[in-house]
Amino acid sequence: MRTLAFAGALTLAAATAAFAAESVGTAPPPAPFQKVSKLVKLPDFLPGIGDLYVDPATLPAGPFLAYDRDGKIVSTIYMVPIEDLEAKKPFDNLPAPGGAVDHTDIYFNAGHPGVEKPHIHVVLWHVPAADEARVAK
Amino acid sequence: MILSRRHILRTGGLALAGLSLPAWTAEGGIDIRMRGDAVGADVWFDPVGFLVGPGATVRWRNDDAGNSHTTTAYHPDNRGHPLRIPEGAVPWNSDYLLPGETFAVTFAKPGVYDYFCIPHEMAGMVGRIVVAEAGGAAPVAVDDGDAVHAFPPVADILHRGAVHRA
Numbered sequence: 001m002r003t004l005a006f007a008g009a010l011t012l013a014a015a016t017a018a019f020a021a022e023s024v025g026t027a028p029p030p031a032p033f034q035k036v037s038k039l040v041k042l043p044d045f046l047p048g049i050g051d052l053y054v055d056p057a058t059l060p061a062g063p064f065l066a067y068d069r070d071g072k073i074v075s076t077i078y079m080v081p082i083e084d085l086e087a088k089k090p091f092d093n094l095p096a097p098g099g100a101v102d103h104t105d106i107y108f109n110a111g112h113p114g115v116e117k118p119h120i121h122v123v124l125w126h127v128p129a130a131d132e133a134r135v136a137k
Numbered sequence: 138m139i140l141s142r143r144h145i146l147r148t149g150g151l152a153l154a155g156l157s158l159p160a161w162t163a164e165g166g167i168d169i170r171m172r173g174d175a176v177g178a179d180v181w182f183d184p185v186g187f188l189v190g191p192g193a194t195v196r197w198r199n200d201d202a203g204n205s206h207t208t209t210a211y212h213p214d215n216r217g218h219p220l221r222i223p224e225g226a227v228p229w230n231s232d233y234l235l236p237g238e239t240f241a242v243t244f245a246k247p248g249v250y251d252y253f254c255i256p257h258e259m260a261g262m263v264g265r266i267v268v269a270e271a272g273g274a275a276p277v278a279v280d281d282g283d284a285v286h287a288f289p290p291v292a293d294i295l296h297r298g299a300v301h302r303a
Binding site for chain 2: 040041042043046048049107108109110111113115117118121137
């Protein structure tokens, strides 16, 4: 009986995750996500990132959801200010609604409208590395 | 230091010779480009230091396909920044420029004009324009010790006309 209940819980969790990924799998994602270029003055499509959405209440860390030109999700991005890391500020339990992660990139960014200070991009790619070209330009 | 015509003409001479200065020839001005690398890790003005004569127009152009930039004078009117342009000179703030957009300023008063990019000042994206007239005294910058980042020395700008990043 306990085994059945555990299996049921796993199935429910997997179904919930699948639903979450499905709901944000194509652009535009549902509210409260908004298109970043409508919130701040940035290009609609960012080379190397794609078409970007965020819930403004979660700034600066995000998650940001990035889509290719066909509206398919390619990555989930977190933007963590360097000064917050230096102040030992934790970023716990950040949502990850984008589905399965293929690989992760972490790199420095000097800043941009919306996150106007040097910060780190943590990029959870939902596509293989070879498919990053879908948002290269 | 008294400036000769040679100092002031050097910039124009370089532009005419096509040497590393992006000429804005259509309107007689000179472009300063806003640039960045592919992932936004590195951003800069090019050239970072520039010499012009009084009345010259400088135009900033965002050549960074993945980011927005501003050219913003160091002035208390601009987010309370310290005054780093000549007293009485009119401050400017382009607001965000998307890729391909431009913003121009005409410099009437001799002196040293320091400026920055709003989202990238902390990352070191600052620049300096020296406005000098032939026969005049060399302009003097506000104490560089007050600046968040190092600006190209005025003497280098006077000597080279345009200073690019090392």
